[in-house]
Amino acid sequence: xxxxxxxxxxxxxxxxxxxxxxxxxxxxxxxVDVNAxxxxxxxxxxxxxKGTAYDYFDTKExxxxxxxxxxxxxxxxxxxxxxxQYESFKMQVEQLFTAVEKELVERECFMRFVHMMTxxxxxxxTLQQRAALDVHKECDAMVLLRQMVxxxxxxxxxxxxxxxxxxxxxxxxKLLLYLAVCNERQEREDKAHQLKPYILKGLFAxxxx
Amino acid sequence: xxxxxxxxxxxxxxxxxxxxxxxxxxxxxxxVDVNAxxxxxxxxxxxxxKGTAYDYFDTKExxxxxxxxxxxxxxxxxxxxxxxQYESFKMQVEQLFTAVEKELVERECFMRFVHMMTxxxxxxxTLQQRAALDVHKECDAMVLLRQMVxxxxxxxxxxxxxxxxxxxxxxxxKLLLYLAVCNERQEREDKAHQLKPYILKGLFAxxxx
Amino acid sequence: xxxxxxxxxxxxxxxxxxxxxxxxxxxxxxxVDVNAxxxxxxxxxxxxxKGTAYDYFDTKExxxxxxxxxxxxxxxxxxxxxxxQYESFKMQVEQLFTAVEKELVERECFMRFVHMMTxxxxxxxTLQQRAALDVHKECDAMVLLRQMVxxxxxxxxxxxxxxxxxxxxxxxxKLLLYLAVCNERQEREDKAHQLKPYILKGLFAxxxx
Amino acid sequence: xxxxxxxxxxxxxxxxxxxxxxxxxxxxxxxVDVNAxxxxxxxxxxxxxKGTAYDYFDTKExxxxxxxxxxxxxxxxxxxxxxxQYESFKMQVEQLFTAVEKELVERECFMRFVHMMTxxxxxxxTLQQRAALDVHKECDAMVLLRQMVxxxxxxxxxxxxxxxxxxxxxxxxKLLLYLAVCNERQEREDKAHQLKPYILKGLFAxxxx
DNA sequence: GATGAATGAGGGTTCATTCAT
DNA sequence: AATGAATGAACCCTCATTCAT
Numbered sequence: 001x002x003x004x005x006x007x008x009x010x011x012x013x014x015x016x017x018x019x020x021x022x023x024x025x026x027x028x029x030x031x032v033d034v035n036a037x038x039x040x041x042x043x044x045x046x047x048x049x050k051g052t053a054y055d056y057f058d059t060k061e062x063x064x065x066x067x068x069x070x071x072x073x074x075x076x077x078x079x080x081x082x083x084x085q086y087e088s089f090k091m092q093v094e095q096l097f098t099a100v101e102k103e104l105v106e107r108e109c110f111m112r113f114v115h116m117m118t119x120x121x122x123x124x125x126t127l128q129q130r131a132a133l134d135v136h137k138e139c140d141a142m143v144l145l146r147q148m149v150x151x152x153x154x155x156x157x158x159x160x161x162x163x164x165x166x167x168x169x170x171x172x173x174k175l176l177l178y179l180a181v182c183n184e185r186q187e188r189e190d191k192a193h194q195l196k197p198y199i200l201k202g203l204f205a206x207x208x209x
Numbered sequence: 210x211x212x213x214x215x216x217x218x219x220x221x222x223x224x225x226x227x228x229x230x231x232x233x234x235x236x237x238x239x240x241v242d243v244n245a246x247x248x249x250x251x252x253x254x255x256x257x258x259k260g261t262a263y264d265y266f267d268t269k270e271x272x273x274x275x276x277x278x279x280x281x282x283x284x285x286x287x288x289x290x291x292x293x294q295y296e297s298f299k300m301q302v303e304q305l306f307t308a309v310e311k312e313l314v315e316r317e318c319f320m321r322f323v324h325m326m327t328x329x330x331x332x333x334x335t336l337q338q339r340a341a342l343d344v345h346k347e348c349d350a351m352v353l354l355r356q357m358v359x360x361x362x363x364x365x366x367x368x369x370x371x372x373x374x375x376x377x378x379x380x381x382x383k384l385l386l387y388l389a390v391c392n393e394r395q396e397r398e399d400k401a402h403q404l405k406p407y408i409l410k411g412l413f414a415x416x417x418x
Numbered sequence: 419x420x421x422x423x424x425x426x427x428x429x430x431x432x433x434x435x436x437x438x439x440x441x442x443x444x445x446x447x448x449x450v451d452v453n454a455x456x457x458x459x460x461x462x463x464x465x466x467x468k469g470t471a472y473d474y475f476d477t478k479e480x481x482x483x484x485x486x487x488x489x490x491x492x493x494x495x496x497x498x499x500x501x502x503q504y505e506s507f508k509m510q511v512e513q514l515f516t517a518v519e520k521e522l523v524e525r526e527c528f529m530r531f532v533h534m535m536t537x538x539x540x541x542x543x544t545l546q547q548r549a550a551l552d553v554h555k556e557c558d559a560m561v562l563l564r565q566m567v568x569x570x571x572x573x574x575x576x577x578x579x580x581x582x583x584x585x586x587x588x589x590x591x592k593l594l595l596y597l598a599v600c601n602e603r604q605e606r607e608d609k610a611h612q613l614k615p616y617i618l619k620g621l622f623a624x625x626x627x
Numbered sequence: 628x629x630x631x632x633x634x635x636x637x638x639x640x641x642x643x644x645x646x647x648x649x650x651x652x653x654x655x656x657x658x659v660d661v662n663a664x665x666x667x668x669x670x671x672x673x674x675x676x677k678g679t680a681y682d683y684f685d686t687k688e689x690x691x692x693x694x695x696x697x698x699x700x701x702x703x704x705x706x707x708x709x710x711x712q713y714e715s716f717k718m719q720v721e722q723l724f725t726a727v728e729k730e731l732v733e734r735e736c737f738m739r740f741v742h743m744m745t746x747x748x749x750x751x752x753t754l755q756q757r758a759a760l761d762v763h764k765e766c767d768a769m770v771l772l773r774q775m776v777x778x779x780x781x782x783x784x785x786x787x788x789x790x791x792x793x794x795x796x797x798x799x800x801k802l803l804l805y806l807a808v809c810n811e812r813q814e815r816e817d818k819a820h821q822l823k824p825y826i827l828k829g830l831f832a833x834x835x836x
Numbered sequence: 837g838a839t840g841a842a843t844g845a846g847g848g849t850t851c852a853t854t855c856a857t
Numbered sequence: 858a859a860t861g862a863a864t865g866a867a868c869c870c871t872c873a874t875t876c877a878t
Binding site: 028031032033034035036108111112115118119120121122124125162163165166169170172173174176177180181183191194195198199202205206 | 240241242243244245317320321324327328329330331333334371372374375378379381382383385386389390392400403404407408411414415
């Protein structure tokens with residue numbers, strides 16, 4: 001049987017695969033170390049037999065990687081849709097910050113994913129290779145941000161006197177910064193919300209006309 | 210025997226421990242997945258027997274964590290010294306960027322360490338707990354940055370109209386962003402150097418009077 | 419439902435069972451290790467569902483054993499018929515050698531079967547037990563040879579001054595020797611044909627008047 | 628560490644390897660199906676830890692194959708020595724038959740080994756490949772027999788009017804036949820001894836002047 | 837009846853840790 | 858003190874067998 005790749009459309013996903021993905025993402029959201037996840041953890045949480053997982057995936061690593069790709073590409077696509085409802089760059093950026101902080105599971109997965117994109121763990125390396133091959137670039141948040149900025153530049157909302165790369169990277173770094181703060185334990189949850197307006201203000205002051 | 214903690218002074222380190230740390234850091238610098246490092250990899254590279262490692266550490270994880278703490282606290286202390294030679298905030302920040310990009314091994318370890326501070330892997334969790342207990346805060350780059358900014362504010366070089374947290378986080382995020390770009394494969398190495406002046410200019414424009 | 423035993427008459431065999439047997443024997447003829455044959459290999463080659471195989475057999479081992487019994491008893495019966503067309507012992511023996519070398523699949527299965535009769539693998543042990551119970555002795559090539567020799571002795575063609583057992587065993591050993599040589603890779607295929615006249619001559623010289 | 632090959636000299640064998648070999652051979656002698664032997668069976672019988680086996684061998688199959696090569700090459704070498712004490716071909720052949728029937732364990736291993744040389748099981752295939760590469764031909768009983776016959780021909784004891792191959796194969800087939808009969812359950816043990824003189828007489832009548 | 841998706845017991849292999857030398 | 862051979866718990870993966878459809 002053809003094994004999963006992580007890029008299947010939502011409706012193409014067999015039920016069992018959906019359960020496997022959900023199990024992995026729950027574990028990740030619970031803060032379990034990805035490297036410590038056991039196949040039996042996943043299948044038990046998914047409520048299916050261990051062997052079944054291997055009908056859809058070749059290795060444990062595949063299960064986890066596909067679950068992460070699934071989560072992040074889904075998240076990015078959802079953010080794309082949400083952002084497209086706004087016309088101004090500023091509103092889009094605000095929406096972006098709101099979107100990523102929204103749900104714990106997604107936030108955790110996104111963080112994990114971003115880490116992996118700049119990490120040298122096994123999962124990181126594999127994901128980077130996958131991303132490089134990924135024609136749809138569905139998983140690349142950078143691509144999303146780049147498009148957003150380019151269009152805003154075309155509309156004249158964002159300065160063109162700074163390199164596109166710099167603007168995109170700045171946006172990304174502030175976004176991650178925000179996520180990192182959000183993710184810290186409770187006490188700082190407030191701090192995150194206090195910082196948000198400053199982060200946005202800083203961004204707009206630097207890049208918007 | 211008392212086991213190592215990672216906070217020993219340089220001169221307190223037994224020779225064997227030094228060799229163990231060096232081995233771990235070399236492996237990390239080579240891009241080996243921390244989770245994939247085996248005790249035999251470490252001791253072989255260190256040129257000592259496996260049993261000896263257990264005279265100084267209780268578990269494999271301890272060896273790795275202490276090596277990382279050692280590397281990062283050393284790095285931060287060295288940066289402290291380097292920075293203290295400059296009097297202006299701008300020069301200090303420039304020096305900071307130069308320092309972290311300087312050496313591959315350090316950069317890699319620093320990245321790994323930072324990842325771990327915002328990660329939920331086993332090593333991450335342990336390091337975070339250790340950092341929370343760490344009275345000297347020797348390992349906390351944030352503390353260093355905070356001190357730097359506070360003093361600059363006292364000297365009137367940095368604005369006090371923005372929250373200290375925000376300034377520190379911004380500085381940190383730009384620094385990490387820069388490191389991440391530096392760490393990408395060859396092609397981008399140039400991109401990193403092209404971005405640097407913009408990053409610094411952006412920082413100074415936002416925070417310096 | 420009553421499960422198969424391997425001794426069903428050709429016309430009693432359900433179509434699916436025929437397909438299963440054919441699949442097993444093809445695999446064996448392809449040189450696949452009997453111990454490595456998977457149920458899915460068999461049913462896939464047979465073009466039927468896995469569950470169906472278990473309607474006719476209790477275990478995987480049963481499928482394989484019955485297929486082998488089927489192949490060998492069929493082969494022996496066919497050889498019996500072919501031999502009965504000849505009246506002289508010498509002609510019968512020549513026919514015997516021709517018959518066993520005839521078809522690759524049969525030769526392979528026969529070899530496998532003979533191995534199993536003098537082996538201690540699981541299949542061997544089971545087959546030996548079965549053969550001991552086999553009232554018809556349909557599977558026992560030795561019985562065929564014994565009858566052949568006994569009748570030839572009665573007709574005065576074969577010496578009675580040597581023990582029957584010895585003559586039968588000698589015949590068997592030469593036959594197997596010949597098969598073994600036939601089965602070696604290509605180069606020796608010729609060698610087999612060169613040896614054949616010597617093998618027969620030796621046999622006849624020793625046992626025929 | 629360098630792994631075992633099965634061709635180590637007796638005195639080169641680490642103690643643990645010796646124990647592993649002994650365990651495998653005991654199991655084989657007990658009539659356990661080679662394909663059913665578990666690593667834990669071997670190490671338990673050997674009285675060592677499971678992991679230790681993997682210090683000396685890469686896979687379970689390696690352990691078993693090396694044990695068989697060890698047993699057979701040892702046996703053949705011992706037979707070589709025993710045979711070399713006799714000067715006449717007839718005495719040598721008699722000694723050969725005595726030697727192979729001598730010890731249960733050896734007989735069983737030799738049978739297993741011979742099976743494997745004309746079989747298509749995994750072990751068989753691997754052993755055949757090894758034997759083809761084996762420069763010493765230490766494991767090849769055929770080589771031993773061939774030398775024996777050639778020398779006897781040179782001494783004028785064995786006819787040169789028959790092809791060498793035929794003589795060697797005949798000798799081999801009678802030898803194996805004899806072993807097979809010896810190996811059958813109790814009742815036939817006697818039969819074997821009754822057959823022996825006829826087998827030898829037949830051989831000598833056919834090949835000796 | 838026929839199927840093949842699902843199961844989970846079982847076994848090969850790895851590697852952190854120990855301890856006799 | 859230092860070693861590394863030995864251990865065995867742990868875990869991934871396979872595949873015979875079942876059973877709902």
